[in-house]
Amino acid sequence: MTTSPAAPHPTQNLGGYRLPPGWSPGAPRGLQVLWMLLGQPLLGSELPGTSWRKALLRGFGARIGSGGRLKPRLRVKFPWRLAVGEHCWLGEAVWIDNLAPVTIGDRVCLSQGAYLCTGNHDFRSPGFALQLGAITIGADAWIAAQAVLAPGTEVQERAVVGLGAVASGTVVAGTIVRGNPAVAVAQR
Numbered sequence: 001m002t003t004s005p006a007a008p009h010p011t012q013n014l015g016g017y018r019l020p021p022g023w024s025p026g027a028p029r030g031l032q033v034l035w036m037l038l039g040q041p042l043l044g045s046e047l048p049g050t051s052w053r054k055a056l057l058r059g060f061g062a063r064i065g066s067g068g069r070l071k072p073r074l075r076v077k078f079p080w081r082l083a084v085g086e087h088c089w090l091g092e093a094v095w096i097d098n099l100a101p102v103t104i105g106d107r108v109c110l111s112q113g114a115y116l117c118t119g120n121h122d123f124r125s126p127g128f129a130l131q132l133g134a135i136t137i138g139a140d141a142w143i144a145a146q147a148v149l150a151p152g153t154e155v156q157e158r159a160v161v162g163l164g165a166v167a168s169g170t171v172v173a174g175t176i177v178r179g180n181p182a183v184a185v186a187q188r
Contacts, residue, residue: 013126020130023099027061027080035060035079046072057082065106084108085139100132100151105139108186113146120151138173 002051025032039060043053053070061080067087075095076082082098084090085106093113097101100118104110122129133152140158140171150168155161159171162178162185171177176186 011126012123012128014128016127018127020132023130023132026078031060031080039079040075040143040180044073044075071112091145098135099130101134103134103136105137105141105157108137109142110137111143111145111147114143115146115148116143117148118151141171160188 027035039056043056050068050070054064054076057064057070057076057079062076064084064086065084065086068084068089068188070090071092071094073093074090074091075097076099077096077167081101082096082104083102083154084104084109087107088104089109089111091110091112091114094110094116095114098114098116098118102116110116116135118135119130119132122131131151135151135153137143137149137155138157138159141155142160143155144161144163144165146164148166149155149161150166153168153171155167155171156172156173156175160176161171162176163168164180165178165182166170166180167177167182171182172184174188175184176188177184179185
């Protein structure tokens with residue numbers, strides 16, 4: 001049996017890459033530069049302390065609730081696109097890559113190394129088109145260590161995204177998911 005060769009696919013042209021029409025970082029250029037040169041390095045440092053990290057993020061436009069902890073090596077792409085509820089825990093080396101808005105409800109725990117990704121690329125597009133999707137995490141949810149949330153993910157109230165899981169779409173309220181891709185394994 002012989003098979004015919006697959007139809008050729010367009011070659012990826014990264015030289016032709018452009019941001020989506022109308023997309024903007026969402027803050028004046030001066031604020032962006034100040035964040036990149038001062039804010040990001042301070043926030044991501046090994047220095048202990050929550051209150052100064054909250055003040056720094058608020059100073060750059062984030063909405064941060066009372067209580068909780070912000071641990072060392074926290075990374076936030078654009079603080080002006082971040083809303084964090086009351087009494088949240090953002091663990092060490094959490095990366096909030098928020099090209100689109102990220103909204104975190106009350107009493108949410110993001111454990112060490114969790115990655116919230118709001119932008120991805122269309123690998124079928126020769127121009128490698130950027131695709132954006134906001135992330136929402138409901139109250140009392142837990143995103144375990146090294147878990148990844150894909151663009152457009154909604155984690156509903158009391159849901160758990162397990163250790164190293166890769167979640168996309170909707171994680172239903174009170175559901176525990178694990179694996180890559182994340183699948184429901186139990187109820188909380």
